[in-house]
Amino acid sequence: METLSSVRRPVRELRPGDHAWLAYSGEDEQRHVVGSFVRDGLDSDHKVIYLAGSDDVDVPGMNGVSPRPGLLTVVPLADARRPDGGFDPATVLKVLASEIAGAEDGDFPTIRVTVDMTFVLERPDGLTELLRCERQLERAVCPSTRVTAICQIDRRRLTPDARSALAASHSTFVTPNPEFSDSVLQIVRTFSPVGLSLLGELDASRHMVLDEALNAVLAASRGEEIHLDLAGLGFIDLGALNMLADVAARRSGTGPLVLDSMPVQLRTIMETVGWHMLPGLRLGSV
Amino acid sequence: MSQAFSHRVLPYDRADDLLDGVLPFLREGIESGDRVLAVTTLAMHMLLRDTLGADAAGVEFFESDKWYAHPARYLADTLALAETAAWQKRRLRVLGEPTWARRGPLELLEWQRVEAITNAAFTGTGAALLCAYSRSLSPGVVAASRQTHPETTRGTSTLANPGYQEPWAYNARLDATPLHPAPDDSYKLDIDVPDLYWIRAYVTNFARRTPLPEDDLQRLLVAVTEVVTNALRHGRPPITLRLWLEPGELVCEVTDHGHWTERTGFGLIPPKPVGGAGRFGLWAVRLLCSTVQIRTGRDGTTVRLRLQVPAVVVPMPVNSA
Numbered sequence: 001m002e003t004l005s006s007v008r009r010p011v012r013e014l015r016p017g018d019h020a021w022l023a024y025s026g027e028d029e030q031r032h033v034v035g036s037f038v039r040d041g042l043d044s045d046h047k048v049i050y051l052a053g054s055d056d057v058d059v060p061g062m063n064g065v066s067p068r069p070g071l072l073t074v075v076p077l078a079d080a081r082r083p084d085g086g087f088d089p090a091t092v093l094k095v096l097a098s099e100i101a102g103a104e105d106g107d108f109p110t111i112r113v114t115v116d117m118t119f120v121l122e123r124p125d126g127l128t129e130l131l132r133c134e135r136q137l138e139r140a141v142c143p144s145t146r147v148t149a150i151c152q153i154d155r156r157r158l159t160p161d162a163r164s165a166l167a168a169s170h171s172t173f174v175t176p177n178p179e180f181s182d183s184v185l186q187i188v189r190t191f192s193p194v195g196l197s198l199l200g201e202l203d204a205s206r207h208m209v210l211d212e213a214l215n216a217v218l219a220a221s222r223g224e225e226i227h228l229d230l231a232g233l234g235f236i237d238l239g240a241l242n243m244l245a246d247v248a249a250r251r252s253g254t255g256p257l258v259l260d261s262m263p264v265q266l267r268t269i270m271e272t273v274g275w276h277m278l279p280g281l282r283l284g285s286v
Numbered sequence: 287m288s289q290a291f292s293h294r295v296l297p298y299d300r301a302d303d304l305l306d307g308v309l310p311f312l313r314e315g316i317e318s319g320d321r322v323l324a325v326t327t328l329a330m331h332m333l334l335r336d337t338l339g340a341d342a343a344g345v346e347f348f349e350s351d352k353w354y355a356h357p358a359r360y361l362a363d364t365l366a367l368a369e370t371a372a373w374q375k376r377r378l379r380v381l382g383e384p385t386w387a388r389r390g391p392l393e394l395l396e397w398q399r400v401e402a403i404t405n406a407a408f409t410g411t412g413a414a415l416l417c418a419y420s421r422s423l424s425p426g427v428v429a430a431s432r433q434t435h436p437e438t439t440r441g442t443s444t445l446a447n448p449g450y451q452e453p454w455a456y457n458a459r460l461d462a463t464p465l466h467p468a469p470d471d472s473y474k475l476d477i478d479v480p481d482l483y484w485i486r487a488y489v490t491n492f493a494r495r496t497p498l499p500e501d502d503l504q505r506l507l508v509a510v511t512e513v514v515t516n517a518l519r520h521g522r523p524p525i526t527l528r529l530w531l532e533p534g535e536l537v538c539e540v541t542d543h544g545h546w547t548e549r550t551g552f553g554l555i556p557p558k559p560v561g562g563a564g565r566f567g568l569w570a571v572r573l574l575c576s577t578v579q580i581r582t583g584r585d586g587t588t589v590r591l592r593l594q595v596p597a598v599v600v601p602m603p604v605n606s607a
Binding site (some may be wrong): 276 | 538
């Protein structure tokens with residue numbers, strides 16, 4: 001959907017030279033993905049440049065631990081405020097460029113940059129201006145063997161035109177790190193709707209990881225419907241179906257557990273076993 | 287529920303005997319406001335409609351062939367109807383004429399098992415089940431009906447069956463007969479490194495070379511995953527999977543050296559989904575396969591899953607003249 005020409009890649013697989021974009025659905029998704037990017041960077045002694053609304057912002061992924069001095073630079077957006085109160089993207093970029101240049105002179109093997117560009121879109125003629133900024137960033141990042149960048153955009157502000165333009169101007173579309181991933185099963189958090197996307201095959205060999213991922217989603221949810229995107233699920237065993245029904249039963253009174261995009265072979269099983277055996281599970285979008 | 291559950295056999299020679307038993311049974315139900323079902327052959331439907339006249343409007347007619355298509359699914363569906371009726375303060379009343387002709391020996395046993403288990407499964411539902419058995423059926427079938435039904439209906443009278451057997455005892459007796467051994471040339475996989483994914487790959491690889499339809503392959507994969515999971519959790523190694531073909535059936539067998547305790551459910555009665563989902567594994571396995579055979583004892587446990595395989599017409603080579 002967001003990827004018209006960009007390659008989808010979990011945030012942990014971004015490499016120097018990647019100029020990626022994140023179309024977040026809300027603050028939860030934004031903090032989840034950017035948090036992974038910042039935390040992994042600091043843990044690996046990468047330079048992290050984070051452009052924020054102000055300098056006392058709550059940077060995601062810090063877990064309350066102060067980074068080694070000099071490792072994290074927060075560039076307050078306020079520095080780019082013009083006398084009329086608006087923001088000047090050119091100034092923002094200039095500040096960023098000088099931070100990147102400074103870091104490159106420093107002793108950092110890798111530099112991670114992340115910017116929420118949504119404010120540019122909100123300006124008059126915002127999309128043109130955003131794309132100009134993106135071209136500048138692209139020039140700064142892509143030839144580099146040291147810089148990885150994520151441009152964040154609030155997906156709710158995106159027109160279809162803006163979507164395709166952004167996809168065309170970024171090589172990579174960044175997605176959350178999987179909650180679990182091996183050669184048989186991948187579990188990825190989804191944020192709009194809130195839930196999990198399951199890919200591969202699910203049986204008793206991996207019930208534990210499903211349980212952990214479900215509990216993480218439940219803990220983060222606010223009583224809304226939980227959706228499981230099953231489009232990529234080739235197999236689910238009776239035990240896992242039981243686990244899902246158990247979760248649904250525990251949540252009775254709050255939102256139901258909705259199974260989206262159930263492949264036809266799974267639907268055959270559900271119909272043979274009988275949906276009444278699994279109360280609380282609901283079939284969602286096909 | 288004011289009425290007790292009843293399960294009676296109605297043996298008959300001619301249509302007259304049948305009607306003598308069936309008509310009072312159906313009319314009593316219509317008068318009492320029961321949900322009345324007649325599951326019989328098409329010919330019997332015509333006869334009943336003609337004889338009942340206006341009363342026929344109070345009876346729902348179903349065809350035996352479809353109603354008695356699969357033992358576990360039949361039990362699940364009929365039990366659900368009985369429970370729904372009971373919940374509505376009504377009684378489910380079924381005249382049934384099970385399909386016995388054309389069934390192979392193994393199928394016969396499974397349907398006789400269902401007749402026996404019915405006595406345990408329907409307790410408390412208040413349902414009234416009357417099963418018509420033609421005396422022209424094989425003597426074994428008619429004799430077994432007197433062991434699986436507590437009572438016989440003759441006209442308007444009801445007689446206790448002296449040969450009636452307690453359902454679980456009857457079930458245990460059916461399972462006392464050992465299974466014939468797996469053929470020597472069956473495909474064999476020792477399950478020692480249990481990533482279940484590889485077990486499914488092995489089964490798929492075998493099944494794809496048979497005419498088993500894709501839907502049934504998916505059902506088999508869920509069933510075999512469940513049985514192997516149970517063996518890994520509760521059984522004792524070594525665990526072995528075997529696959530082979532018999533005429534009209536694909537057979538998948540899982541053996542281990544464990545022994546099921548008497549408290550282990552054999553999944554013969556549908557579990558009730560009350561207060562969240564309970565374990566329904568073995569019951570679901572029965573729904574997913576054509577037949578499930580279980581033998582457990584000191585020598586170990588064997589679970590055999592059987593799925594019907596459609597006959598495939600092999601195209602004959604056409605010789606050009």
